[in-house]
Amino acid sequence: MRAARLGDRLAARLFAAQALVVGVGALTLVLVAVVIAPGLYRDRIHGMMGQMSSEMTGSLDHALAATLVPALAIAVAAALLASLAVSWFVTRRLTQPVTQMAAVAGRIAGGDYTARVPASRLGVEFATLDHAFNRMATVLQDTERRRQELLADLAHELRTPIATVDSFLEGIEDGVVPASTDTWQTLRAQTSRMLRLVDDVNRVSRAEERSVDLRPQPVRVAAIVDEATRAAGPAFADKEVTLRVEADRAAPAVRADPDRLREILDNLLGNALRHTPPGGTVTVTVAARPREVDILVTDTGEGITAEHLPRLFDRFYRADPSRSRDSGGSGIGLTIARALARAHGGSLRVASDGPGRGATFTLTLPTPS
Secondary structure (H helix, E strand, O other), X not given: OHHHHHHHHHHHHHXXXXXXXXXXXXXXHHHHHHHHHHHHHHHHXXXXXXXXXXXXXXXXXXXXXXXXXXXXXXHHHHHHHHHHHHHHHHHHHHHHHHHHHHHHHHXXXXXXXXXXXXOOOOOHHHHHHHHHHHHXXXXXXXXXXXXXXXXXXXXXXXXXXXXXXXXXXXXXXXXXXXXXXXXXXXXXXXXXXXXXXXXXXXXXXXXXXXXXXXXXXXXXXXXXXXXXXXXXXXXXHHHOOEXXXXXXXXXXXXXXXXXXXXXXXXXXXXXXXXXXXXXXXXXXEXXXXXXXXEEEEEEOOOOOOOOOHHHOOOOOOOXXXXXXXXXHOOOOHHHHHHHXXXXXXXXXXXXOOOOOOOEEEEEEXXXXX
């Protein structure tokens, strides 16, 4: 209702402005015709008929006035009516998208993030405005969805440590659990776990909202891969997993934040190491394609079933629910890696032929055109 009143007021102002323009134009036309037309008419007659008497000149002026004034009045009236009708139509047509946008904005402000403005079909400028508004609504909808998911994830993940702390405190109060060093260590571990969970949620939220502080610069992917594999080498050696690098040294540079790129690779290498048994192999490959560079992390480990592939990048999701958080990771490393890849304008995908057949994570980054 408020949007309709806003549209009516806007339409009235636009129509009044256009009516003023039309009125000024009509008045100008009348003044020019009255002032200039008689003189032009007399000059034309004198040029055709020569010198005339004052009586004949007066008669011609009277005839001109008798003809010009009614014709001019009819023409001006018709022009005014036609112009005002067209102005009213155009005004209503222009204010309709504004009214619709105000109504949709009100719905979004009220919590309906599915509301969208229909196409106005009023040219490129309005189409651009419609598209920008709907994109804003989509971003708000995604933000609200992520907020709700984060709250649900956090509540779910905090339930276990809170229950553990509560049970220990109750046991201490009842004298069932001794207030020993082991008890305090357990309580401290659970509170540390909760702090880590909160930090995890904050990190993944910032990454998904693309609010991370990226400092892009030209980066040679092979050099970053060498740094990441060199740092991860001791952990792979301790587990007796072979780590190999097959990098195309001629691959073009990408524009990326080297620290964030290392963070992606560290997450991928850590995930591959967790899921590859001793004696297995993890291979990091760098391959150049037109306008893109691929970084593939391939392992010979446990593999992933088809049902788990679509959800592997979800927050706190673990393909093997029997794994604990300590042994199976926090469940957000891959989520952060994919969010960082998207923040760079790239993508992160996963493929696996099934259990026991390993998995391949492919990070794709665009090259400067």
